[in-house]
Amino acid sequence: MSDQTDTGTDTGPVLTADGRSLKQSLERALRREKLRALMLIAPLLIYVLVTFIAPIADMLFRSVENRIVSETLPRTVIALQDWDYESGEMPGEPVFAALAADLREAVKAKKHTRLGTRLNYELTGMSSLFRQIGRKIKRMKDDKPFREQFLKVNKKWGDPEVWGVIQTYSSPFTAGYFLNAVDLRLTPRGVEQRPESERVYIMLFKRTILLSALITFMTFLLGYPIAYLLSNLKMKTANMLMILVLLPFWTSLLVRTSAWKVLLQQQGVVNDVLVWLGLIADDHRLELINNATGTVIAMTHILLPFMILPLYSVMKTIPPSYVRAAKSLGATPFTAFRRVYFPQSIPGIGAGAILVFILAIGYYITPALVGGRSGTFISNRIAYHISVSLNWGLGAALGALLLVLVLALYALYDKIVGIDNVKLG
Amino acid sequence: MGKLPPYATLGERIWHYAFYVICALIFFFLIFPIIVIIPLSFNALPYFTFTPEMLRLDPAGYSLDHYRDFFTNSDWQKAMWNSIRIAPMATLISVSLGTLAAIGLSQSHVPFRGPIMAVLISPMIVPLIISASGMYFFYSRLGLQGTYWGVVLAHAVLGIPFVIITVTATLVGFDRSLTRAAASMGAGPVRTFFRIQMPLIMPGVISGALFAFITSFDEVVVVLFVGSVSQKTLPWQMFIGLRENISPTILALATILVTLSILLLTTLELLRRRSERLRGLSPQ
Numbered sequence: 001m002s003d004q005t006d007t008g009t010d011t012g013p014v015l016t017a018d019g020r021s022l023k024q025s026l027e028r029a030l031r032r033e034k035l036r037a038l039m040l041i042a043p044l045l046i047y048v049l050v051t052f053i054a055p056i057a058d059m060l061f062r063s064v065e066n067r068i069v070s071e072t073l074p075r076t077v078i079a080l081q082d083w084d085y086e087s088g089e090m091p092g093e094p095v096f097a098a099l100a101a102d103l104r105e106a107v108k109a110k111k112h113t114r115l116g117t118r119l120n121y122e123l124t125g126m127s128s129l130f131r132q133i134g135r136k137i138k139r140m141k142d143d144k145p146f147r148e149q150f151l152k153v154n155k156k157w158g159d160p161e162v163w164g165v166i167q168t169y170s171s172p173f174t175a176g177y178f179l180n181a182v183d184l185r186l187t188p189r190g191v192e193q194r195p196e197s198e199r200v201y202i203m204l205f206k207r208t209i210l211l212s213a214l215i216t217f218m219t220f221l222l223g224y225p226i227a228y229l230l231s232n233l234k235m236k237t238a239n240m241l242m243i244l245v246l247l248p249f250w251t252s253l254l255v256r257t258s259a260w261k262v263l264l265q266q267q268g269v270v271n272d273v274l275v276w277l278g279l280i281a282d283d284h285r286l287e288l289i290n291n292a293t294g295t296v297i298a299m300t301h302i303l304l305p306f307m308i309l310p311l312y313s314v315m316k317t318i319p320p321s322y323v324r325a326a327k328s329l330g331a332t333p334f335t336a337f338r339r340v341y342f343p344q345s346i347p348g349i350g351a352g353a354i355l356v357f358i359l360a361i362g363y364y365i366t367p368a369l370v371g372g373r374s375g376t377f378i379s380n381r382i383a384y385h386i387s388v389s390l391n392w393g394l395g396a397a398l399g400a401l402l403l404v405l406v407l408a409l410y411a412l413y414d415k416i417v418g419i420d421n422v423k424l425g
Numbered sequence: 426m427g428k429l430p431p432y433a434t435l436g437e438r439i440w441h442y443a444f445y446v447i448c449a450l451i452f453f454f455l456i457f458p459i460i461v462i463i464p465l466s467f468n469a470l471p472y473f474t475f476t477p478e479m480l481r482l483d484p485a486g487y488s489l490d491h492y493r494d495f496f497t498n499s500d501w502q503k504a505m506w507n508s509i510r511i512a513p514m515a516t517l518i519s520v521s522l523g524t525l526a527a528i529g530l531s532q533s534h535v536p537f538r539g540p541i542m543a544v545l546i547s548p549m550i551v552p553l554i555i556s557a558s559g560m561y562f563f564y565s566r567l568g569l570q571g572t573y574w575g576v577v578l579a580h581a582v583l584g585i586p587f588v589i590i591t592v593t594a595t596l597v598g599f600d601r602s603l604t605r606a607a608a609s610m611g612a613g614p615v616r617t618f619f620r621i622q623m624p625l626i627m628p629g630v631i632s633g634a635l636f637a638f639i640t641s642f643d644e645v646v647v648v649l650f651v652g653s654v655s656q657k658t659l660p661w662q663m664f665i666g667l668r669e670n671i672s673p674t675i676l677a678l679a680t681i682l683v684t685l686s687i688l689l690l691t692t693l694e695l696l697r698r699r700s701e702r703l704r705g706l707s708p709q
Contacts, residue, residue: 049544058559254660
């Protein structure tokens, strides 16, 4: 086409019926097509952004948000600016007067206990300190120095630590929750490690990752032979056997978890059979549940189909003639498998492993039900902070770290498999 | 696997049969926990293992007590009706919006296709506990926490990735000359959609709908956070039952749900065959 316009007679650019140039007209059609596609997508995109993405962004914001101190004690925060924690002395009278004024308002609005709870995350004892002063603040006299009156209520008000915490957490944003989530803490002296007895999160993250890796490996170990068998059988037989893989996949997660809960009990079917076979003594029944063993067994079973399905779809495309060729060239069956078949199945392993790992690392229900103390994941701790301890900031910070981990794996998955290529069922 | 060649060595023969045994054991591991709860749900006693009477196949060892309890206990019944009210509505939302978007996404020129796809698939990837706690705070602010619509909207968004994936998969093999043919015979875009495109992508839409339905019907974490006691669904009730005092009624319900998933699976398989036949892919 283009040579014609270049070398042809002086008729100018090719025109369409309505008198525009062909190029313009095509561009317009393309733009219209793009717009139409976007119009079809827009309702769903807006829906997902509002009902899903916005809530998550909102929660992530909580992990750094810390307005409560400066909003409840605005005067104290300003008065404390000149005080130096390093001096090792308690602040002067103006700070105490500011605190008294702030507390009077806070007590009226019943906000002082919430602030106490918030600061208690950073220094134990703050909650009771604020509760106590809240009761006494009404009876304090304006004409006497506040410092003495505060110290009379509780000597702790003379402790620079208490003031140090208020000063450290007076800014509207804090890295404190994130530091908490990795077993550190922000003190007036800077960032330091938590005491040994309070370090739990690094251990929990490690456990979550290790158990997820173990579960992923187990699903690979059990899934690979099944996928191999299915991809090498006749289509009809394979489809029949596929039902055995898909039935667990389609069965309610809670049904499968309750099945394992029933089977793995000390008085359950598995222990009964082992006793009956004489493998274990009746008074030495195995503890298979409410520990990490229970979590690994149940989750391996639950996630196994997610390994088998991608493996199967990759293995189906491996031509059997390659292995035959290797064998005809003198390879033993094992060598032919190791050097020819296995490398070709690696994309399937990658896809399945990342999928299982992503799903495992965020699991909540199964560890909560069969995990006991030693088999719970980081998700269970997040749920605890959101709904029991109500330390939302810490819950959000732990969630943010987990989310970063999952999104990194998701990006990897997208790169290896492509999200468009996810297959179901 | 095929047959063993006649020249196979002894080691190869042993390995060949050993492999079948290993596979059989793995299949057993996959299916046994689901099958075993079916007879256990008919236990006459409130135990979770086979009683001597059951092993002797004595009719006295079996009963329908746990089923009776499920259908008469008001807690379970309320939970069942809540599930039945929530899941179809959530499915309807995810399927209608999801199908529309999948059609948009399968056009040949879509700007920002990658990022859009990533956002739409993300509800499947983000750990449920993160989605649930985020929704808990956000929906509380909108006054949706603890309401029927709050749970429905949350469940619908969780079902969307499945609809997108299944419908785009059917659209990949879609022959565009069919719509062009319809257009050349004078059908407008709307008519072409309903008369040509819709029937062809229907299998994908239905399997997406089944996925969305089961996602909502089986969902616990989000409903625990976004719902209140009056939205208590079956999985919620099961979760509480399993955590506190596990009652054998759960096994009766589990058996009912397994039957349901067998039905679902059969439907899906039939749909898959129909889709392949319609699209002219090789029949098996």
